[in-house]
Amino acid sequence: MNASSTTDTHYDVIVIGSGIGGLVSATQLAAKGAKVLVLERYIIPGGSAGYFEREGYRFDVGASMIFGFGTKGTTNLLTRALKAVNVSLETIADPVQIHYHLPEGLDLKVHRDYEKFLEELTSHFPHEREGIRRFYDECWKVFNCLNAMELLSLEEPRYLMRVFFQHPGACLGLLKYLPQNAGDVARRYISDPKLLKFIDMECYCWSVVPADQTPMINAGMVFSDRHYGGINYPKGGVGQIPLKLVEGLEKAGSVIEYQARVTKILLENGKAVGVELANGQQYRAKRIVSNATRWDTFEKLLSPEIMPDKEKRWQKRYQKSPSFLSLHLGIKANVLPPQSECHHILLEDWQRMEDEQGTIFVSIPTLLDPDLAPEGYHIVHAFTPSWIDEWRGLTSSQYQLKKEEAAARIIERLEQIFPGLAKGLDYQEVGTPRTHRRFLGRVDGSYGPIPRYKLAGLLAMPFNRTSIAGLYCVGDSTFPGQGLNAVAFSGFACGHRIAVDLGY
Numbered sequence: 001m002n003a004s005s006t007t008d009t010h011y012d013v014i015v016i017g018s019g020i021g022g023l024v025s026a027t028q029l030a031a032k033g034a035k036v037l038v039l040e041r042y043i044i045p046g047g048s049a050g051y052f053e054r055e056g057y058r059f060d061v062g063a064s065m066i067f068g069f070g071t072k073g074t075t076n077l078l079t080r081a082l083k084a085v086n087v088s089l090e091t092i093a094d095p096v097q098i099h100y101h102l103p104e105g106l107d108l109k110v111h112r113d114y115e116k117f118l119e120e121l122t123s124h125f126p127h128e129r130e131g132i133r134r135f136y137d138e139c140w141k142v143f144n145c146l147n148a149m150e151l152l153s154l155e156e157p158r159y160l161m162r163v164f165f166q167h168p169g170a171c172l173g174l175l176k177y178l179p180q181n182a183g184d185v186a187r188r189y190i191s192d193p194k195l196l197k198f199i200d201m202e203c204y205c206w207s208v209v210p211a212d213q214t215p216m217i218n219a220g221m222v223f224s225d226r227h228y229g230g231i232n233y234p235k236g237g238v239g240q241i242p243l244k245l246v247e248g249l250e251k252a253g254s255v256i257e258y259q260a261r262v263t264k265i266l267l268e269n270g271k272a273v274g275v276e277l278a279n280g281q282q283y284r285a286k287r288i289v290s291n292a293t294r295w296d297t298f299e300k301l302l303s304p305e306i307m308p309d310k311e312k313r314w315q316k317r318y319q320k321s322p323s324f325l326s327l328h329l330g331i332k333a334n335v336l337p338p339q340s341e342c343h344h345i346l347l348e349d350w351q352r353m354e355d356e357q358g359t360i361f362v363s364i365p366t367l368l369d370p371d372l373a374p375e376g377y378h379i380v381h382a383f384t385p386s387w388i389d390e391w392r393g394l395t396s397s398q399y400q401l402k403k404e405e406a407a408a409r410i411i412e413r414l415e416q417i418f419p420g421l422a423k424g425l426d427y428q429e430v431g432t433p434r435t436h437r438r439f440l441g442r443v444d445g446s447y448g449p450i451p452r453y454k455l456a457g458l459l460a461m462p463f464n465r466t467s468i469a470g471l472y473c474v475g476d477s478t479f480p481g482q483g484l485n486a487v488a489f490s491g492f493a494c495g496h497r498i499a500v501d502l503g504y
């Protein structure tokens with residue numbers, strides 16, 4: 001189909017993209033009775049929470065360390081999102097969040113058990129025993145505030161009033177932490193420079209910025225929930241989360257279309273009223289939600305000439321983070337030392353933490369779910385930050401060579417923790433920022449927005465409504481940022497705000 005044509009089907013809401021943020025907002029709305037159409041450019045749902053299969057291995061494309069599958073409190077947003085549409089997932093508890101392999105022999109594990117983690121960290125910094133406890137205890141204060149209340153749209157005044165009257169202490173607590181960054185809080189209690197570097201890494205490994213630029217709200221959530229709800233891996237791989245959400249969406253009477261790339265958000269009198277696909281097909285709805293990044297939404301799906309001032313201001317405060325160079329490996333099981341953990345972080349020189357291909361992240365999900373690989377083998381996802389500029393302007397053979405050289409360097413570094421890795425390789429696939437851009441539909445393959453300079457915590461992060469009437473954003477370009485549980489929060493908030501707007 002080339003000429004544009006419009007379907008007669010009437011939708012309440014169109015969601016552009018089926019990342020976890022998009023799917024959670026879609027399922028929240030579908031569960032309330034709204035008729036939702038999700039349009040996904042790729043052949044399966046999930047975006048950065050998707051998967052692919054090769055030669056008997058099932059690889060997660062991105063996320064593997066999953067928060068939000070707890071059974072208690074209110075911050076277990078993945079459990080709640082699935083439940084809202086009557087689906088569920090079996091998960092496997094991970095006893096250790098991360099095994100750090102850091103400079104100057106700083107080798108330690110973040111245990112699910114809080115006291116065990118504090119003990120292990122303190123054994124490296126005995127003179128900071130009190131500071132360590134006070135810093136991490138303060139993170140719990142943030143978490144306890146969040147975990148006391150239902151997490152919905154902060155743009156909905158009646159909800160805000162309700163939670164304020166139900167939980168005044170928690171709300172005031174959160175207001176206090178909203179403009180703060182984790183680095184400032186850490187320095188109140190800790191002075192050892194090496195320990196502060198460790199806190200930087202604790203933040204960098206999920207926020208891709210050091211502690212000084214990492215909002216305290218996010219730090220409080222991550223540093224506490226890992227010991228509360230814990231890290232839990234979905235049986236069958238991370239790709240099961242979006243697949244289950246889609247099952248729930250369809251059971252609730254809504255629809256998803258794949259290979260449906262939206263190229264334009266249609267406006268009438270300045271209001272978003274529909275979308276146009278690459279094949280010319282048009283769809284209309286009362287509300288439009290974009291799960292694409294803000295850059296893709298306001299520079300590609302809308303004309304950059306009409307970019308609202310608010311977006312321009314946001315772009316002055318936030319920039320695109322790097323993307324990743326990803327190695328997806330199949331390895332012989334005997335390569336892994338006994339008692340290996342699922343998630344590792346490797347850095348040999350503190351000065352290189354934020355550099356191109358500096359810090360290496362490793363996930364080995366088959367240690368939790370062996371069914372993702374043939375018997376006697378494991379999957380390893382090793383990834384390291386990389387900018388798209390490193391990969392531009394290459395001929396096809398130069399690109400191949402550069403990928404092979406980069407992969408060999410990473411494997412050589414990983415030999416420090418997994419001796420014999422190179423010899424034990426059975427399968428290897430290398431993804432670059434170009435791969436992330438192509439398959440995840442994300443500008444420059446970016447992991448998401450990061451502050452350009454030190455901002456006041458999360459205050460400048462936009463919520464779901466935009467300056468364009470009828471248009472909402474959801475996912476990691478909105479409050480509270482990157483990570484599956486964070487984008488699920490954004491999905492709950494977006495679904496809630498639209499449901500109120502539409503009278504559901």
Ligand SMILES: Cc1cc2nc3c(=O)[nH]c(=O)nc-3n(C[C@H](O)[C@H](O)[C@H](O)COP(=O)(O)OP(=O)(O)OC[C@H]3O[C@@H](n4cnc5c(N)ncnc54)[C@H](O)[C@@H]3O)c2cc1C
Nearest residue numbers: 017019021041047048062063064065262441475476483484
């Ligand atoms: C390598 C890597 C490792 C990570 N590790 C973790 C981890 O361990 N734990 C964790 O919690 N998080 C992790 N993350 C982050 C987490 O995966 C993301 O923050 C989260 O998945 C982003 O979700 P989202 O809803 O913003 O959308 P995305 O995942 O970006 O999905 C957006 C969807 O929209 C579709 N789309 C875009 N444009 C269009 C269009 N024009 N038309 C139709 N469809 C469109 C895309 O195809 C995609 O499916 C990781 C990310 C990466 C890349």
